Amino acid sequence: MTLSEIRDILDADVIVGEDQLGKEINTAFSADLMSDVLAFAKSGSLLLTGLTNPQVVRTADILEIAAIILVRGKRPPQETIQLAQDLKIPILTTKYILFETSGRLHEKGIVGCIEKVGSNRADAGRE
């Protein structure tokens, strides 16, 4: 699925990365704890979160996350936007809550980076 389809499903606003909407994305990870994102998220995935500080962008950069979706209508501060522009990481914002955001994407075919902790897909860092 492309990032522009994801934008439409979530009725989201694009804050950074208007030029990257053609990106193909098939997996996602939802969390507000960046250490869990580091532990489980896979490169090329979508990161769904309610945090808006620059560390979200840093974490996405370290893992080569395809795009960040901010949920619950969150708007990032300027320093987060600036960093995302510098590192070329798209940020979208949707008014749906995290549960709805995840559910709507899953229904359309986006799957989790891992299904369960301890399953093979969980060891994303070693793939």
Next chain:
Amino acid sequence: MPEENRFEDSFAVEGGNFRAAGNVSGKIKRILKSIGINDNVVRRVAIVTYEAEINIVSYARKGRIVISVRPDLVQVEAIDEGPGIEDIELAMQEGWSTASAQVREMGFGAGMGLANMKKYSDAFNIDSKPGLGTCVKMQVFNLEKMLQPDYWLKI
């Protein structure tokens, strides 16, 4: 590169500078990619370096991250001057943390940092002197190199 993928460098990390937290890890990740280290190794080094950098920023006065690259492994040392860790076994437990509210607001400080560092490195050691500082040493192996048939005969 003087020799194939051999490289060593040291980067200063400022304690308490949350704005810059992640700068050094991002830089190291880009260097490793640019010299052609394989993706799996780059990814694991980036994760453990980032957690280590967050720890220095969160707890120490200052520190440095020293990276040594060889064809068969990348070593990351995070050395800081700070309060140190009284009980390393306790600090290693997932969920145990002394993080401030500021650290938690960034999405860290849930007691996962050291556990993540151990999980994503192949060799891991912490040495800490309470009141002085902490040194975390981690190695990420390039298994592709290590599994070459002649690798173990050469060392």
